[in-house]
Structures are given as C-alpha cells and as structure tokens.
Amino acid sequence: MNTPDDDWLRLDQQICFSLHAASRAFNGVYRGILKDLGLTYPQYLVMLVLWEHDELPVKKLGEHLRLDSGTLSPLLKRLEAAGLVRRERSSRDERSVEVRLTEEGVALRGRALQVPRRIAASTGFGPEEVRVLRARLDDLTNALDAAALAEPDGSSADERP
Amino acid sequence: MNTPDDDWLRLDQQICFSLHAASRAFNGVYRGILKDLGLTYPQYLVMLVLWEHDELPVKKLGEHLRLDSGTLSPLLKRLEAAGLVRRERSSRDERSVEVRLTEEGVALRGRALQVPRRIAASTGFGPEEVRVLRARLDDLTNALDAAALAEPDGSSADERP
DNA sequence: CACAATTCAGTTGTGTGCAACTGAATGACG
DNA sequence: CGTCATTCAGTTGCACACAACTGAATTGTG
Numbered sequence: 266m267n268t269p270d271d272d273w274l275r276l277d278q279q280i281c282f283s284l285h286a287a288s289r290a291f292n293g294v295y296r297g298i299l300k301d302l303g304l305t306y307p308q309y310l311v312m313l314v315l316w317e318h319d320e321l322p323v324k325k326l327g328e329h330l331r332l333d334s335g336t337l338s339p340l341l342k343r344l345e346a347a348g349l350v351r352r353e354r355s356s357r358d359e360r361s362v363e364v365r366l367t368e369e370g371v372a373l374r375g376r377a378l379q380v381p382r383r384i385a386a387s388t389g390f391g392p393e394e395v396r397v398l399r400a401r402l403d404d405l406t407n408a409l410d411a412a413a414l415a416e417p418d419g420s421s422a423d424e425r426p
Numbered sequence: 427m428n429t430p431d432d433d434w435l436r437l438d439q440q441i442c443f444s445l446h447a448a449s450r451a452f453n454g455v456y457r458g459i460l461k462d463l464g465l466t467y468p469q470y471l472v473m474l475v476l477w478e479h480d481e482l483p484v485k486k487l488g489e490h491l492r493l494d495s496g497t498l499s500p501l502l503k504r505l506e507a508a509g510l511v512r513r514e515r516s517s518r519d520e521r522s523v524e525v526r527l528t529e530e531g532v533a534l535r536g537r538a539l540q541v542p543r544r545i546a547a548s549t550g551f552g553p554e555e556v557r558v559l560r561a562r563l564d565d566l567t568n569a570l571d572a573a574a575l576a577e578p579d580g581s582s583a584d585e586r587p
Numbered sequence: 588c589a590c591a592a593t594t595c596a597g598t599t600g601t602g603t604g605c606a607a608c609t610g611a612a613t614g615a616c617g
Numbered sequence: 618c619g620t621c622a623t624t625c626a627g628t629t630g631c632a633c634a635c636a637a638c639t640g641a642a643t644t645g646t647g
Contacts, residue, residue, distance in 0.1 A: 354596090
C-alpha cells in the first residue's frame with residue numbers, strides 16, 4: 266500500500282479544496298446574515314471579541330484573532346467610521362491604541378444575538394455538533410501552526426532566543 | 427439548559443474563529459511550501475485541476491473550484507505571465523476561453539508531487555485522517571451551500587427586472 | 588544618562604474573493 | 618430574419634490577509 270505520489274496529489278487536491286471551499290461557504294452564509302447588521306465577517310469577529318472585553322488594545326485584539334495590524338488597522342478604521350468603536354492612544358503607553366465600543370457598538374450586540382440562531386437554523390447544526398466541529402478545527406489549526414513554526418521554510422530558522 | 431442567547435453568541439465566536447483560523451493556518455503552511463514553486467495557494471488549486479484535465483474552459487475551471495471569473499481572470503493572467511498556462515478563445519464558441527498547460531506547466535507537476543508529502547510530514551496526518559477531515563468539511567460546505575440558497579437574504583432583492 | 592534593541596500601530600504593495608457591471612457572442616422565439 | 622434573453626470572460630470597486638517596511642515610544646544595558 267504505497268500510495269503513489271499521483272494519489273497523494275489527488276488527495277491533496279481534495280483536502281485543499283475542501284477546506285478552502287468550506288471557509289468560503291461559511292463566509293458566504295455569514296455575509297448574507299451580517300448584511301443586516303452592516304458588518305463583514307471579519308468585522309463581526311472583532312465585534313464578538315469586543316463584546317466580551319469592552320476595551321482592548323489593538324495588540325490584544327490581534328492575539329485573540331491571530332491577525333496583525335496590517336489587517337486590523339484599516340478594519341478598525343472602518344468600524345470607527347461606522348460609529349461602532351472609538352480608538353484612542355493609551356496615556357500609559359503612547360505606542361498602544363485602545364479600542365473601545367461606542368454606545369452604538371454596545372447596542373449592536375442586541376441585534377447580533379439573533380445571528381447564531383439564524384446560522385444554526387440555516388445549517389441544522391446543534392450545539393453539540395458545533396462543539397465537535399470546533400474541536401476538530403482547533404486540532405487542525407494547532408497541528409498546522411506547530412508545523413509552520415517547525416518548518417518556516419527550508420533551513421534558516423532560529424525563532425526563539 | 428435552554429442555552430441562552432449570550433451562550434450562543436459565545437459559541438458562535440468560537441466556531442467562527444476556529445474555521446477562520448484553520449483556513450488561514452492551512453493557507454500559511456501551504457504558502458511556505460509553495461513558495462518554492464512560485465505559486466500561491468489558489469494558484470496551486472488551479473494547477474491541481476489543470477494537471478487532472480490538461481485543457482479546460484474558464485467556466486469549467488470555475489465550477490470545479492467554485493470561483494467566478496472575477497477571481498479567476500486576474501489569477502489566470504498571472505499564471506500566463508509566469509508561463510505556466512496559455513489562454514486562447516475557443517473557435518467553437520468565441521465567448522469561451524480555453525485554458526491549457528504549457529510545457530512548463532506540465533513540468534511543474536513533477537516538482538509539485540513532493541508538496542502533499544511535505545504537508546503530511548508537517549502535520550503528521552495520514553491518508554485516513556485526511557479523508558475523514560475532508561468528508562467532514564464537505565458535509566459542512568454542503569450544509570452551508572444549501573442554507574445559502576435557501577435564504578439568500580431577506581429583503582432588498584430585485585435580481586432581475 | 589545615553590544608546591541600541593524591542594514593541595507597537597500604521598502604511599504600502601500584492602493577491603485573492605465577491606458583487607456588480609460591461610461587452611461580445613450565442614441561442615430562442617416569434 | 619430580427620430582436621431579445623442568456624451565457625461567457627473580463628473589469629471595477631471594496632474588503633480582507635499577509636509580508637515588508639516606517640516611525641514613534643519604551644525598555645534594556647552599560
């Protein structure tokens with residue numbers, strides 16, 4: 266059972282495509298539902314974090330979402346333009362920018378409460394299935410992240426002083 | 427255990443984030459490995475399809491990958507600029523454009539054969555685990571696609587005057 | 588205290604992904 | 618045969634993602 270290279274390539278096509286497609290399909294379903302709130306999917310992710318924390322520096326936000334400032338900065342500017350968040354440099358540390366919800370941003374949470382319900386209704390997934398799926402995806406992410414750290418490319422690594 | 431709205435929102439945060447993060451982590455691992463081939467992840471997906479079919483109109487390519495011309499046209503132009511594919515309008519149907527591999531494109535397959543092996547090595551996933559994961563992701567995609575069709579949105583539609 | 592290394596947000600450039608549109612070619616139908 | 622709808626690739630505009638960089642603030646070290 267050697268599983269020749271050709272078969273591996275075919276299999277890779279399938280898994281690559283499956284994950285890519287699943288991600289985009291998920292995005293698409295949320296897009297339709299979030300349109301009512303005037304949010305994109307990544308903006309919704311940011312708001313979910315802020316509804317939990319209420320006030321957070323950009324750095325922490327990025328750690329929660331695994332996103333860097335190159336993605337977050339313009340995104341937060343758009344959320345600010347929409348009146349949902351306010352950004353102000355920390356007086357403690359002038360390098361840091363605190364992101365906090367406006368009243369409008371807090372109020373939006375009320376309307377967002379129906380989103381998970383609509384998603385669940387759309388997919389027919391119950392809380393248990395969601396939990397299982399989430400666990401598997403996290404396993405995958407952890408494996409991939411570990412792999413990315415272990416083999417950043419070819420050779421020249423040296424990441425942790 | 428009625429699972430109040432607040433808990434649903436928290437759960438939604440987790441599954442949203444998990445899928446989003448998994449997709450990006452996957453992308454990141456492939457990015458590192460595909461850099462050697464000079465391909466991006468979506469370009470690799472296109473090449474995988476072409477290695478199977480050798481010649482395909484843009485339309486069919488889009489059906490295989492669930493991508494539309496808005497995404498494929500510029501991507502294919504880049505692959506053409508890289509010398510991997512050639513695009514020529516069909517003589518049968520002047521609306522259609524046939525995409526076919528160049529010799530270089532065909533040759534790249536040889537170097538790509540090591541990609542799945544390196545991915546597998548990076549993640550420690552065997553063929554069986556890959557198959558199971560793929561099946562779950564396809565289930566998810568099918569559920570989400572069906573949901574997207576069933577509930578395109580709700581209000582301002584007006585798709586065909 | 589001075590000065591180099593680090594941390595942080597932001598900017599720039601490239602490559603998707605998708606909606607909406609354009610324009611050319613084909614097909615359907617009276 | 619002529620007109621109108623449909624099909625197809627391509628373009629435009631917007632919003633991520635991410636790498637690489639900038640510039641300001643802070644920290645660590647001597």
